[in-house]
Each structure stands twice: as structure tokens, then as C-alpha cells.
Amino acid sequence: MKLQIRYTVVQFVIILVSLTGINAQEKAQNYGNIPNELVAYDKYMKAYKYHFIEPIEFYGAGREKKAPTDLKEVRIGFLGPLEGSILMNLGNQMLQGSILAIEEANARGGYKGIPYKLMVHNDFGLWGAAANEIVKMDDEKVWAWLGTIDDINSHVAIRATLKMEIPNVNTGDPDPTFTETNIPWVVRTIPDDRQSSYALVNRIFVKDGHKRVAMIRANNRYGRVGTLHFNRTATRLGFPVVIEERFSDGETDFTAQLERVKKSNPDAIAMWGNAKESALILKQIRAMGLKQPVYASDRVVSKDFLNIAGSLAEGVVTTCQYNPEADDPKLKKFKANYIKRFDMEPDVFAAHAYDGMNLIIQSVQRAGLNRALIRDVLTDMKISNGYKGVTGELVYDGTWNNIRPIFMAEVNNGKFEFYPAPKWEKEDIIYKKPAPRSTGEGYR
Amino acid sequence: MKKIIKSQYFKITLLAVVILGAVSMGFILKDKYHDNTRHGAVRTSSDAFDRPEIPGLPAPDDLTKDVPVFGNWKNFTTKDGLPSDKCFCVRIDGDKVYVGTHDGLAVYENGKWRTYTTKDGLSHNGVVSVDVNEITGDVWIGTLGGLTKWSGGKFEVFNQFNSGMPNDLVYMVICDGRDVWCATGGGAGHYDTFTKEWEIFTEANAPMHEPWTYGVSAGDGKVFIAAWGGGVIEYNTKTKKFRDYTDPDGFMEIDLQPDDGVVHDITTATSWADGILWVSTYFGMSRYDGKYWKGYFDHDSGLASNFINFLRAEGPVAYVCSDNGLSSTNGTNWVTYKKNDNDANGVAIVTTGGVKKEIPLSPSIAHNFIIGVDAEDDVLWVATSKGVSRGEKIKY
Numbered sequence: 001m002k003l004q005i006r007y008t009v010v011q012f013v014i015i016l017v018s019l020t021g022i023n024a025q026e027k028a029q030n031y032g033n034i035p036n037e038l039v040a041y042d043k044y045m046k047a048y049k050y051h052f053i054e055p056i057e058f059y060g061a062g063r064e065k066k067a068p069t070d071l072k073e074v075r076i077g078f079l080g081p082l083e084g085s086i087l088m089n090l091g092n093q094m095l096q097g098s099i100l101a102i103e104e105a106n107a108r109g110g111y112k113g114i115p116y117k118l119m120v121h122n123d124f125g126l127w128g129a130a131a132n133e134i135v136k137m138d139d140e141k142v143w144a145w146l147g148t149i150d151d152i153n154s155h156v157a158i159r160a161t162l163k164m165e166i167p168n169v170n171t172g173d174p175d176p177t178f179t180e181t182n183i184p185w186v187v188r189t190i191p192d193d194r195q196s197s198y199a200l201v202n203r204i205f206v207k208d209g210h211k212r213v214a215m216i217r218a219n220n221r222y223g224r225v226g227t228l229h230f231n232r233t234a235t236r237l238g239f240p241v242v243i244e245e246r247f248s249d250g251e252t253d254f255t256a257q258l259e260r261v262k263k264s265n266p267d268a269i270a271m272w273g274n275a276k277e278s279a280l281i282l283k284q285i286r287a288m289g290l291k292q293p294v295y296a297s298d299r300v301v302s303k304d305f306l307n308i309a310g311s312l313a314e315g316v317v318t319t320c321q322y323n324p325e326a327d328d329p330k331l332k333k334f335k336a337n338y339i340k341r342f343d344m345e346p347d348v349f350a351a352h353a354y355d356g357m358n359l360i361i362q363s364v365q366r367a368g369l370n371r372a373l374i375r376d377v378l379t380d381m382k383i384s385n386g387y388k389g390v391t392g393e394l395v396y397d398g399t400w401n402n403i404r405p406i407f408m409a410e411v412n413n414g415k416f417e418f419y420p421a422p423k424w425e426k427e428d429i430i431y432k433k434p435a436p437r438s439t440g441e442g443y444r
Numbered sequence: 445m446k447k448i449i450k451s452q453y454f455k456i457t458l459l460a461v462v463i464l465g466a467v468s469m470g471f472i473l474k475d476k477y478h479d480n481t482r483h484g485a486v487r488t489s490s491d492a493f494d495r496p497e498i499p500g501l502p503a504p505d506d507l508t509k510d511v512p513v514f515g516n517w518k519n520f521t522t523k524d525g526l527p528s529d530k531c532f533c534v535r536i537d538g539d540k541v542y543v544g545t546h547d548g549l550a551v552y553e554n555g556k557w558r559t560y561t562t563k564d565g566l567s568h569n570g571v572v573s574v575d576v577n578e579i580t581g582d583v584w585i586g587t588l589g590g591l592t593k594w595s596g597g598k599f600e601v602f603n604q605f606n607s608g609m610p611n612d613l614v615y616m617v618i619c620d621g622r623d624v625w626c627a628t629g630g631g632a633g634h635y636d637t638f639t640k641e642w643e644i645f646t647e648a649n650a651p652m653h654e655p656w657t658y659g660v661s662a663g664d665g666k667v668f669i670a671a672w673g674g675g676v677i678e679y680n681t682k683t684k685k686f687r688d689y690t691d692p693d694g695f696m697e698i699d700l701q702p703d704d705g706v707v708h709d710i711t712t713a714t715s716w717a718d719g720i721l722w723v724s725t726y727f728g729m730s731r732y733d734g735k736y737w738k739g740y741f742d743h744d745s746g747l748a749s750n751f752i753n754f755l756r757a758e759g760p761v762a763y764v765c766s767d768n769g770l771s772s773t774n775g776t777n778w779v780t781y782k783k784n785d786n787d788a789n790g791v792a793i794v795t796t797g798g799v800k801k802e803i804p805l806s807p808s809i810a811h812n813f814i815i816g817v818d819a820e821d822d823v824l825w826v827a828t829s830k831g832v833s834r835g836e837k838i839k840y
Contacts, residue, residue: 031697040695047698048495049707049741051727056751059767060813061529061830128611128630128655135570135588135613152654156629159656159672160613163532163572164546164588177673180696181710182726182751221654 032176032194033403035424038236051182052398055379058184062165062372073117074110074369076102076360077137077145077166079157085125086249086274087149089304090349094172095120096342097353098146100334103341105361111369116361123148134160142166144360144374146353151175151221158186167363167375171356172349174298174321175225179399187378187400189359189389190352195406196298196319197229199421203317203408204268204295205239207422212242213295214266216257216281218273219246226297227272242266247277254281258288272297279308286312293317301409301416302347313411320409321348322391323418334390348391355389362387498703498738502760502776504797509760509774513792513803514781514824514835519810521831525557526550527569531827533754533816535574541825542583543832544571544816549585550832565599567592567612573626577619577637584624586614591626602635608642609633610655616670616713620662623681631655632669632677645669650677651688659724659754663716668723670711676723689723689732699727702739706730717757720775724752729764731775738775746778746795747771748812758819765814770826783808794840803840809833 030039031052041047078098081091098118106115119140121133130153137145145161148154149172161168162183169187170178176194179186204210213234217223223246231241243264245257258281261269269285269292271278278300285294296318299305306313324331334354338346346354359378366383367373378384379400387394395404405423409416502509521529528547535542541552548561549571561569568589575584583594590603590612603612611630618625624635631646632655646655652674659670669677675690691709693700699707708727715722721732728741728750742750748769755764764771771780777797783790790808794801809826816827822837 034697040693040698041700045700047693047700048702048739049699049728051697051699051708057767059749061811061828126630128613128628131611131613131629132589135568138570138588155654155656155673159615159658160588160629163615164570177696181672 031399032397032401033198034194035198038198038233052180055381055396055398055400056182056184058372058375058379060165060372063370063376065370065372067369071114071369074114074364075117075119075140075142076357076364077119077121077134077140077142077147079121079123079130079133079137079145079147079153080172081123081125081149082120083122083124085123085150087125090149090172090347091123093347093350094147094149094353096338097171097346097350098357100338100341101354101357101361104337105358111364116364119145121147123150123153125150125153128156130154130157131160133157134164134166138164138166143364143369143371144169144378146171146356146360149173149349151178151225154178155181158183161185165371165375167360167371167378169356169360169378171352175221176229177225179401182399184379185375187359187384187396189356189391189394189402190348191321191402191404191406193226193297194229195403196321197227197233198424199319199406199408200270200295200297200317201230201233201237202422202424204270205234205237208268208293210268210293211239212264212266213239213268213270214243214245214261214264215241215270215272216245216247216254216261217271218277219248222274223272230270230272241270247273247281249274249277251277252280254284255288258284258290261285262288262290266292268293268295270295271300274299275302275305276308279305279313282309282312282316298348298409303345306411306414306416311414313414316411318409319421320407320416320418322351323407323420324348324351325418326392328390330388331390351391355387355391355394358389359384359387359394495702498736500733500736501738502774504776506774506776511761511772511774511777511779511794512822512837513779513794513840515792515803515805515838516836517805517807517809518834519788519807519831520552520557520833521810525559526832527559527561529830531815531829531832532570532572533574534818534825534827534832535576536818536820536823536825537576537583541818541834542574542576542585543825543827544574544585544587546570549574560594560599565592565601567601567603572614573616575617575619577624579621580637582619582637584617584619586617586626588613590614591617608635608644610644610646615657616659618660618662620667623662625660625662625667627657627660627669629656632657632660634667645677645679650679650686652677658711659713661714661716664719666716668714668716668721670714670723672711673709674711675706675709676711676714676721699739702728702741702744703737705737706732707739707741712752713754713756715755715757715762717762718760720757720760720762722755722757722762724755724764726751728752729755729762731762740773746773746780746793748780748782753815754817756817756819761819763817763819763824765817765826767813769812770809770814770817781805781809783810783812792840801840809835 080094081087144167154173174193176192363377367377385396397403407418528545530546533544543550548559568587570588573586585592593600610633611628613629616627626633634643656672658672667679692705708725713724723730731738748771749766751767753765760774769782778795780793788807792803810833811828811830813829824835826833
């Protein structure tokens with residue numbers, strides 16, 4: 001009798017656990033990994049229309065076009081800041097990652113024996129010029145292209161790519177609005193600033209318990225759009241940024257901004273800008289005697305930042321789109337080959353470009369020489385989604401934006417240490433709910 | 445094992461698990477099929493949104509603002525003389541029809557096509573937009589690589605190097621009296637054909653975040669720029685003042701209220717006719733009468749698709765070029781044209797007062813991916829990604 005009761009209990013538990021598993025898999029996920037608590041206006045009303053739930057289709061013609069038979073090279077476009085831009089160090093890393101992928105593909109026999117050729121275009125940084133480069137790529141008859149980093153130029157370029165219907169893989173622009181343009185010819189493999197913002201806000205306010213954060217950011221689109229979700233999220237938690245100061249690219253003296261930051265009496269300082277300016281700001285923060293913890297956007301994950309900031313970089317916390325120190329044979333092999341080929345360590349832009357270019361090559365190999373079919377493979381939720389590269393897995397949302405989990409990066413003993421960004425757990429949220437109204441109503 | 449299975453306790457357990465499972469699946473299904481607000485694409489009709497009636501819309505039976513139906517379609521492709529099947533735009537000019545294609549400008553006259561390319565003087569073979577100056581008869585051609593004026597049989601090229609053009613990628617060009625306006629990849633440009641001077645409008649001197657302009661239209665002393673990511677920029681040519689119209693909710697991933705302003709900030713075209721501003725986006729369409737906005741989506745109207753490449757209004761009717769069919773509307777009634785996937789035929793879906801009627805078309809439009817349109821009198825021309833189509837007004 002007792003034995004049978006035990007059997008019964010065991011059977012019950014086993015089947016119940018398996019049912020729980022089914023439930024877990026069925027859990028719905030918001031667009032862009034938006035935590036439930038941060039869905040726009042959700043505490044007050046439901047929106048009439050929610051976009052980006054499902055990827056849109058491409059209904060245009062083109063899939064029926066036959067591949068040319070007389071090609072001597074299979075051209076893939078590249079657009080990146082290589083000359084005349086403050087981002088050219090990042091752009092050159094992106095180019096080198098792309099070159100390595102192309103060279104490896106050609107060593108494997110190219111496309112049916114035809115070598116791939118990279119058609120390199122400089123992203124001048126002048127507004128509108130990127131669009132003209134995409135027109136040149138169309139004239140060159142590239143099958144797809146990779147780029148760029150600057151969010152303004154990326155936006156300009158994808159409008160052109162939509163018009164000319166050339167598949168684009170972006171591996172360097174973290175602007176959340178980039179894929180929110182709803183263009184069915186564009187995918188992005190690098191996690192965006194929305195994910196960085198959630199991770200940083202979670203760390204600063206929830207884990208570290210800060211309440212008064214001062215933001216100093218680049219006075220450009222990268223700074224403006226990058227901090228958009230940070231500021232919104234902090235505000236939704238009940239901790240609006242106490243002051244937002246701005247600086248220009250190339251600026252070296254931040255005294256005026258930091259004096260105002262000091263007066264705002266913050267208990268932590270966040271920076272959103274490129275590595276060089278962020279390092280200089282950090283030095284001047286400490287020179288002014290400000291001892292608050294400093295947090296930064298992911299552009300500081302670079303040797304430039306560590307070299308300029310020196311020992312003052314200790315304890316700085318930021319995010320990283322992947323774990324460059326992961327114990328992954330694929331990543332290790334890539335790093336070794338990259339160092340051998342270019343005599344330098346790959347950075348985040350090189351690694352993501354390598355993955356992005358391999359994604360393009362995989363799509364061309366699978367689809368053949370037809371832009372619409374290459375697009376179909378790039379955006380296929382069963383083929384490209386889940387692609388495993390040296391930076392990790394590709395997890396598309398409804399806009400073909402990579403929302404895989406990102407990493408925190410913290411300077412310790414002169415180098416960045418990486419660990420998974422903690423998940424946004426509902427019970428951890430310090431959500432300032434209003435006191436119940438006289439009718440006894442709270443939210444909802 | 446058989447003994448266990450046959451036991452009473454096993455049966456009780458199985459029953460309990462089945463009940464628990466059913467309850468559990470009930471929750472899952474409820475979540476999956478009934479919570480289609482945040483996790484689903486749209487609200488269902490049973491989950492009604494408090495959407496008040498918009499005053500001023502035409503009555504369903506208002507024949508003065510009727511939406512015509514076009515049929516007797518004739519389609520043209522490279523087999524008929526077009527330089528490319530990918531047609532970006534179409535413009536009717538009396539007996540002539542200009543079609544901008546990926547590989548040149550095609551002109552239809554007296555039943556024949558003639559192609560013009562860079563060899564003839566075009567700034568680029570990719571012709572994206574065409575307009576005709578009503579005063580001079582000059583043809584202005586916006587291309588992927590500059591602006592071309594075709595006048596007196598000669599082509600004159602305008603680009604960033606020889607003129608005050610904002611950018612060489614011209615998405616849209618229009619003529620408004622003596623003025624030529626273009627929307628480019630680097631801002632909006634205004635060219636005064638009398639003084640031959642250029643003005644550029646970007647974020648530096650207009651209420652735009654960035655100078656990403658995609659469309660432009662004009663009427664009644666105003667110019668309406670579709671600023672990609674910046675909504676609509678209205679420019680008053682007399683007062684030289686701007687005002688902007690953006691989606692008030694401020695979020696890219698939602699439209700909080702459909703009738704509170706333009707439905708999305710990523711606008712693709714504007715068109716002004718009969719005192720109504722029509723605005724297209726990749727997320728739906730908006731109509732503005734100067735006082736009330738109204739938003740239209742494919743789930744709540746006759747709109748073929750929310751992804752709209754272009755629109756043009758003629759009189760009370762807007763012709764809407766979507767990625768999955770051509771729609772036309774006066775704001776109340778709709779006619780949407782769709783080609784069958786497997787043959788040349790299709791239908792015109794007429795929606796009047798909420799009642800749908802399908803009219804068979806044989807043949808139908810050339811393709812459902814519509815990029816350009818123009819209407820004049822009883823004729824409609826449609827540019828698609830697989831040829832250009834000409835339809836005639838029919839009775840139904």
C-alpha cells in the first residue's frame with residue numbers, strides 16, 4: 001500500500017515537472033527583450049497597435065531572376081569608417097574581420113569555385129554620403145553588403161539598400177532604431193544599446209542601489225539615441241537621471257560639464273561616448289575629487305580606454321555585446337588566426353564583422369546568386385536565427401535584431417573581466433508605485 | 445509494471461494529472477489566443493478600443509467623393525520595350541507617360557516605348573522620381589545619382605558638385621510653380637527656376653532630428669516633407685516658417701492612439717489634395733484635414749498592407765502603393781487591387797460602408813509590390829516591381 005502511494009507520488013511529480021517545462025517554453029516574450037514593467041504606457045493603457053511582433057515579409061519580385069553564368073568574382077560590399085573619421089580604428093577592425101572571413105571562404109573554394117571579392121567603401125561620415133556609396137555598390141552589382149558603425153550613416157545607407165534591394169548585415173551600429181525602420185533587407189548581428197541600457201540600469205539602480213545618477217554623453221546621435229532607453233528605463237524605475245551633460249567628439253576639457261555634474265550631487269556617474277573621450281572624462285572626474293562609482297557605455301571596452309585612463313579605470317563597469325574571453329574553441333581559433341593575419345588583437349567590431357561576413361557567405365552559398373533569395377536566407381527564422389558564430393548565438397527578434405543575452409564588463413587589475421549580465425528579475429525591481437488613491441485604486 | 449498501471453492509485457494519479465494538464469493548457473491557450481495586445485500584433489474586435497468617430501470624413505454614399513474602380517488593365521514589361529521590369533515611378537503628362545526604372549527612363553507615346561539613359565544625358569540610369577513643370581513643360585528627373593532637367597530635348601544634370609543639391613540620391617522631385625523641390629538622402633532641396641538658386645533644409649534649419657528626407661509634396665502655399673524618422677515637416681512658402689507633425693507617443697514599437705497624429709515617425713510619402721494631407725509610412729497611413737488626424741491600418745480598413753512605399757492623392761482620392769497591393773480611398777470607402785499569385789488575374793475589393801464586394805479582373809495589375817502611381821481623368825498608371833500597368837475607369 002505504502003509502496004503504491006510512493007509510486008503514485010513519484011509519477012505525479014514527474015508528469016507535473018514535465019508540464020511545468022511545457023509552460024516555461026510557452027512563455028511569451030516582448031519585442032526587444034523589453035521587461036514587462038517597461039512596456040511603453042503599459043501601466044496606463046494598452047496601445048492600439050504593437051509593431052515588430054512578427055517579421056514582415058518581402059513581397060516584391062526578384063526571386064525568379066536567374067544567376068549570371070559569366071562571373072569571375074562574387075562581390076560583397078563593405079561600408080565602414082576607414083579614413084577621415086574618429087571611428088576609423090573601429091572601422092579598420094571591422095574591415096579586417098570581414099577580410100578574414102572572405103579569405104577563409106576563398107580558401108574553402110569560394111562560391112562554386114568563384115572567389116569572393118570584397119568591394120570596400122569608406123564611410124566618410126558626411127551625412128548622405130553613405131547613400132551614394134550604396135548606389136555605387138548597386139552599380140558594382142554586389143550581392144550583399146556589410147556595414148557600418150555610425151548610426152546616422154547606417155540609417156542613410158539602409159534607405160538606399162531598401163530602394164535598390166541589396167541585403168545588408170549590420171555588425172557595428174548599436175542604435176536601437178536601426179532595425180525599427182521595418183526594412184525587410186536588413187539584419188543586425190550585434191546586440192543594441194537597448195540591451196546595454198537595460199543591463200546598466202539593472203546594475204546601477206537595482207543591484208548597486210544608486211538613486212541619483214548623472215549622465216555625461218556625446219552630443220551626437222550615438223549619445224542621444226544610446227541614452228534614450230537608459231534615461232527612460234531609469235525614470236520608469238523612479239530614478240530619473242539628475243543631470244545630463246553633453247560633450248563633442250574630440251573635446252578634451254570637460255571642466256564646465258563636470259562642475260555642473262558635481263553640483264547635482266550624484267551618487268554615481270554614467271558616461272556614454274567613445275573610448276578616448278570617456279577615458280579623459282574619467283581622469284577629470286577623479287582630478288576634481290569626485291569619488292562616485294563610474295559606469296560607461298560599451299565603447300570603453302577597448303585598449304584606448306585602458307591606456308588613457310590607466311589605474312583610474314579600476315572598477316569602471318560597462319557592458320559588452322559578447323564575451324571576448326569565452327572558453328570557446330571557435331572564438332580562440334578566430335583570435336589566433338586574426339592575430340596571425342593582422343598582428344593585433346581583434347576587438348568587438350572585428351569579431352562581429354567576422355560573424356556577419358560568414359553569415360553573408362553562408363547565405364550566398366545556400367541561396368545562390370540572387371539578392372532576394374539571399375535576403376530570404378538571411379532573414380529566415382529557421383536558418384539564420386540560431387547561427388552560432390565566434391561572438392555567440394544569433395537570436396533575432398521581430399526586426400531581425402540580435403537580442404541574445406549580453407555581458408557585463410568590469411575593470412579589475414588593469415583589464416576587463418566579463419560575466420553574464422544579470423537577468424532583469426521582476427522581484428528585483430525597485431518600482432516606485434504610487435500610494436493607493438482614495439478610492440483604493442493603485443495602478444490598473 | 446502492468447500491475448502498477450492497473451492499480452487504482454495509478455488511475456487516480458492519471459486523472460489528477462490530466463485535470464492539472466488541462467487547466468495548465470487552458471492558461472497557456474488563454475495567454476496565447478486572448479492576450480493578443482502586447483504579445484500579439486493587434487487588438488481584436490472583441491477587445492474594442494475607444495476610438496471616437498472622426499468628423500469630416502466622406503459619407504459612404506457620397507458620390508461626389510466616390511472612389512473609382514479601374515479595370516481593363518494592360519501590363520508592360522521589358523518584353524514590351526521597358527528597359528527594366530523594376531519600375532520605381534510613373535508620371536502622366538498629357539499624351540505622354542514617363543516611367544522611371546532601375547535601368548533608365550521609359551517614355552510611352554503613341555503606343556510605343558522609348559528609353560533614355562546616361563548615354564542620352566541622364567545623371568544616372570536608376571530613375572526614382574519624375575515630375576513635369578506645368579509652366580514650362582520641363583521634365584525633372586530624380587535619379588539614384590543626381591537630378592536631371594529635360595528641357596527642349598536637352599538634359600541638364602544637377603548634382604552635389606555642380607549645384608546646391610543636398611545629396612545626389614534623389615528619392616522624390618516635384619514641381620510647384622516656379623519652384624522645384626527634392627527629397628534626398630542628405631536633406632530637402634529647393635531650387636528656384638527663376639533665380640537659379642538652391643536652398644537646403646536639414647536639421648540645421650528645419651525641425652528635423654536628421655536630414656533623412658524621403659518624400660515631398662506641395663499645395664496651397666505649403667510644402668510637406670516626409671522626413672524619415674521625423675514625421676512630416678510642413679513649410680509655409682509665404683511665411684517661411686516650419687512646423688512638424690510626429691507621432692505623439694514617442695515610441696517606435698507602438699502606436700498608442702491611432703488618431704492622435706501621424707501613425708509613425710518613419711514617413712515615406714506625403715500628398716496634398718482637396719485640403720487633405722495624406723501621409724504614408726511603413727506602419728500604416730494617416731489622413732489630416734487640418735484639424736483631425738485619422739490613422740488607417742490593414743486590420744481596421746481596406747488598406748492592402750501597412751508597408752506603404754508611396755502614395756499620391758488626386759482630388760478626394762488617395763492612391764496607396766503598398767508592398768502587397770494597390771489601395772485607393774477617400775477616407776471612408778476603399779478599392780484595393782490584388783493580383784493572384786499563380787496567374788495574371790486578380791480582384792478589385794470594393795469596401796463601402798463596411799460591406800465588401802469583389803470584382804474579378806482579367807488581367808489584373810502587373811504585380812502586388814507597388815512602388816509608384818499616377819492618376820489622370822479616367823486612367824490610372826501603376827509602377828510595380830515587375831512592370832508597369834495601365835487601368836481604365838470601369839463601371840461596376
